[in-house]
Amino acid sequence: MFKTIEGNSGARMYIKCRQIVVGSGEGEALVTTQMINFLTMIDLKSGVIKDEKHELRGRSIANKMLIFPNAIGSSVGAYSVYALKMNRVAPKAMMCNKADITTASGCAIANIPLADQSNVDIFTIKSGVKVKLGENLLQVF
Amino acid sequence: MQLTREEERALNGKEGEAVATAYRILLAIGESTDAEKLVPVKWAHVSGVNYNTIGDSGVQFLENISKDGKFVVKTTINPMGFDPLKINSLKVKAEFIAQQNRIHNVYERMGATKSYTCIPYEVFDMPSEGTSVSFAESNAAVYANSVTHLRTNKESALSALASALTGKAPYSELRVEEMRKPDKCIRIKSELDNELDYGLLGYFAGKISNNVVGFDGINILEKMNGKALSAGIGTSGSCGMFTIGKTDNETIDFGREEAMKVKDELNTSENGDIVTLGSPQLGIDDLSLLAHMVDGKKFRKRCLIFCARAAYESATRLGYTQTIEHSGGELLCDCCTCLTPLVDRNDVDSVVTNSIKGAYYLNNSNKVGVCLKPLKEIVEQECI
Numbered sequence: 307m308f309k310t311i312e313g314n315s316g317a318r319m320y321i322k323c324r325q326i327v328v329g330s331g332e333g334e335a336l337v338t339t340q341m342i343n344f345l346t347m348i349d350l351k352s353g354v355i356k357d358e359k360h361e362l363r364g365r366s367i368a369n370k371m372l373i374f375p376n377a378i379g380s381s382v383g384a385y386s387v388y389a390l391k392m393n394r395v396a397p398k399a400m401m402c403n404k405a406d407i408t409t410a411s412g413c414a415i416a417n418i419p420l421a422d423q424s425n426v427d428i429f430t431i432k433s434g435v436k437v438k439l440g441e442n443l444l445q446v447f
Numbered sequence: 448m449q450l451t452r453e454e455e456r457a458l459n460g461k462e463g464e465a466v467a468t469a470y471r472i473l474l475a476i477g478e479s480t481d482a483e484k485l486v487p488v489k490w491a492h493v494s495g496v497n498y499n500t501i502g503d504s505g506v507q508f509l510e511n512i513s514k515d516g517k518f519v520v521k522t523t524i525n526p527m528g529f530d531p532l533k534i535n536s537l538k539v540k541a542e543f544i545a546q547q548n549r550i551h552n553v554y555e556r557m558g559a560t561k562s563y564t565c566i567p568y569e570v571f572d573m574p575s576e577g578t579s580v581s582f583a584e585s586n587a588a589v590y591a592n593s594v595t596h597l598r599t600n601k602e603s604a605l606s607a608l609a610s611a612l613t614g615k616a617p618y619s620e621l622r623v624e625e626m627r628k629p630d631k632c633i634r635i636k637s638e639l640d641n642e643l644d645y646g647l648l649g650y651f652a653g654k655i656s657n658n659v660v661g662f663d664g665i666n667i668l669e670k671m672n673g674k675a676l677s678a679g680i681g682t683s684g685s686c687g688m689f690t691i692g693k694t695d696n697e698t699i700d701f702g703r704e705e706a707m708k709v710k711d712e713l714n715t716s717e718n719g720d721i722v723t724l725g726s727p728q729l730g731i732d733d734l735s736l737l738a739h740m741v742d743g744k745k746f747r748k749r750c751l752i753f754c755a756r757a758a759y760e761s762a763t764r765l766g767y768t769q770t771i772e773h774s775g776g777e778l779l780c781d782c783c784t785c786l787t788p789l790v791d792r793n794d795v796d797s798v799v800t801n802s803i804k805g806a807y808y809l810n811n812s813n814k815v816g817v818c819l820k821p822l823k824e825i826v827e828q829e830c831i
Contacts, residue, residue, distance in 0.1 A: 325480045341684070346811040350502065357811065378653075378684045379807075381583035382500040384603035385508075392504035405479040406685055411605035414475035415468065415508065422479065 312351050317438070317445035323401065323424040327413040330440025331399030336370040337433045338362050344383035344390075344408065353395030368395035371437045375403040387412025399439040401428055448477035448617065449484050452490045457613070465516025469609035473617060482617030488599075489574050491518070491611035492567045494525040494583035495604030496554065498546045499786040499812075506546055512608070514555050521722050522611040523562040523571065525584050526728065526753075526783040532590040533779065539788050559610075563781035564755040566674070568595055569730035579622055581610035585681025586674065586727045586804065592688035594673050598622045601687035620658070621687050631656040635664030636702030641821035642675040646803030647709045649679020651701055654691050656686040661694035671736070674727050678804040690743030713806040716816030722746065722829055724776075724822070725753030726784035726805035731761045735777070738767035740822070744830035746775035751789065758781035774830065786812050799825055 340361055342348070347357035353368035369391070377383050387409065390396035396418055396440060405422040413420040421441050428444075431437065436447040450458060450470075458470035473485060495501045501509070528547050529539050555561065564570050565584050568591055574580070576596040582588040583602040591597040600620045602610070610616045620626050633652055639645055652660045660680070668676070668691065675724060680686050727739065733753060752771065754762075759780045762768045768778055784790065784805035790813050797816030798809055806817040820828070 323642040324478075326475055328641060343811075345500065346808065362641070379585070380500075381494045381585055381588075381602060382604045382607040385495050385501040388508060388605075389502050389504045392507075405557055407476045407480065407600060407606050408603040410475040410479040411472045411603045411609070414472045415605060420475075420479075 307349065319445050319446040320427070321424045321426050321444040321446065323421040323442055323444050325419065325421045325439070325442045326405050326410050327418060327420040329417060329419040331419045332436065332438035333369050333371045333398040335373055335431050335433055335435050335437045336362065336365060336367055337373040337431055338428060339375060339429050341375050341378040342375055343379035344386035344412065345380040348386065348390070350386055350389045351393055351395070353390055366395070367397050370397050371399050371401065371439065373401045373431060374395040376406040377408040381408065383408040384412035387418065388416045391416035391418060401439065401444060403428065421424065448474065448482045450474070453675040454485060463515040465512045465514065465612055468512065469612040472609040472613060473603060473613065477617035477619065480597060480600065480617055480619035482505070482619035484618050485615040486579055487614055487764040488520060488579045488581045488616045490521045490523070490611050491607050492523045492525070492580070492581040492584055492587055492748065493559070493604065493607045493611055495608070496525045496550060496563065497528045497782070497786055498503045498543055498550060499528055499788060501550070503546070506549050509550065513553045513556045513750050516612050518558040518611040518717040520611060520614040522559045523564070523567050525565055526563050527551065527781055528788050529782050530779040531781060537789060543788055550553045554760070564757070565726055565783055566727045566730055566755055570755050570757045573597065579616065581607045581616045583607035586678035589677035589681045589689065590673065590688055592621055592627070592666070593677065593690065601681070601685060627659060627697050629659045629661035629694045630692055632661040632663055632696045632698045633701050634698050635662060636700050637706070639665070639672070641823065642671050643801050643803070643819060643821040644706060645672040646675040646679040647788065648701055649676040649705045650683045650709050650713070651705055652689065653680040653683035653686050654698055658686060659683070659688045659690065660686050661690045661692065661696060665691050670732055678727050678802065682804045682807045684796040699795070708753050710819060713803060713817060714809060714819045715799035715810055716818045719797040719816070719818045720795040721748055721824060722750040723753070723784045723790060723805060724801065726752070726808070728783050729754040729758060729759040734758055734767045734771065735765070737822070738770040738820040740826045741774035741776065742770050744774050744826070746830050748829060750776045750829070752776050752778050753783045754778060754780060783810065790815060799829065801825060
């Protein structure tokens with residue numbers, strides 16, 4: 307139904323956003339409207355969300371494009387983002403509704419592309435679709 | 448965000464790798480918080496000290512930073528994993544101790560004051576109101592903004608570290624006067640009887656407000672309750688400040704029902720194998736109060752009391768620590784309830800505490816059950 311416009315790289319949707327940590331990353335979208343405490347909610351060895359009350363419990367953020375509102379809680383969550391990267395289970399990129407200091411600083415040292423402030427509701431993107439972030443643009447395939 | 452020419456040069460590595468990394472962090476958080484520029488800060492309080500919170504990759508990162516990084520402003524640090532002066536009587540794995548020592552060495556090399564406390568606002572003299580600082584440790588950021596009227600954002604471990612290495616922070620959010628106004632107001636509908644009620648209120652408020660929360664219904668705030676309130680707010684969300692008094696914002700009620708709902712989320716056990724007090728650490732006033740409460744009594748179970756070393760030393764001079772130790776309480780300095788290896792689920796199934804922040808981390812990180820009670824009840828029920 308969505309015809310490829312530019313050869314096989316054509317996206318179904320182009321969403322303008324503000325990139326906070328530059329670089330590009332692509333992967334399967336993993337979307338949640340619930341906030342994340344990186345220190346307590348994620349198994350840092352596997353990248354699996356372990357918090358029993360979180361709607362993504364049991365799902366892995368490894369190599370995904372993580373789309374979430376923002377991080378909450380502990381100031382040490384920034385180190386948890388870095389640990390995910392060092393353990394090779396970090397998301398390929400992250401997209402926030404409004405990026406916060408914990409996520410931004412963690413992504414900055416882990417070199418994980420991070421964006422926020424898109425002009426559309428990012429939570430309408432479905433988990434599982436392919437997305438690509440780069441140069442202030444989120445492409446949904 | 449505009450950088451000056453010197454800041455730009457530092458970002459590009461002219462002052463070494465550590466400073467360049469610090470500027471990369473400042474740039475990212477500056478962009479994310481819509482800062483126009485960086486401003487000087489007088490003091491950085493850094494978290495990410497306990498090995499359990501930063502892990503092996505954190506240790507490596509800090510060791511790298513410390514190769515050419517030096518703190519250029521007053522820098523104090525959060526608690527570590529255990530009390531180093533009592534390590535022989537504590538059950539901590541050799542590997543944990545070795546990694547914790549590496550972290551200690553790194554912060555020492557960079558020039559930190561080895562405060563090992565999460566209550567810098569009780570241990571150190573406060574700069575004058577309106578001074579810009581950079582406080583990681585969520586309870587300290589909230590308390591500093593709300594009670595002592597310093598200006599800090601709710602920093603991350605890395606953003607406060609970047610401020611320590613550069614003496615700068617983005618001029619944004621709670622560092623800007625106009626931004627220090629509530630976005631939500633909570634109307635308190637029932638009596639707040641003790642520090643536990645204030646902790647429950649804080650946890651509730653942190654989930655509701657993203658920035659600054661107003662409390663309609665608090666007239667006087669005692670220090671112990673202010674600590675519990677700040678710690679609760681810092682645990683559950685991204686809110687970095689509270690104000691006292693009615694405001695014109697969207698108003699949400701907090702009564703018995705709301706308090707019970709929060710309590711149900713965090714109270715996961717009917718009783719506890721041990722008692723833990725602290726998170727935030729106890730200060731001198733808390734130790735004085737506790738000493739008076741337990742004077743002549745005995746704890747029926749193990750009771751771990753986490754306090755700032757500076758408070759412990761004052762309390763010793765005043766005779767409080769002797770009274771508390773005589774009651775069987777174990778006073779531990781330089782560490783705290785949150786993520787300490789001293790509360791291990793192989794040894795204990797559940798813990799009694801009056802700390803909402805402690806309850807959150809005991810449940811979610813230490814994976815032990817939590818029984819929440821106010822201090823007065825703990826002493827009444829757990830002492831003979």
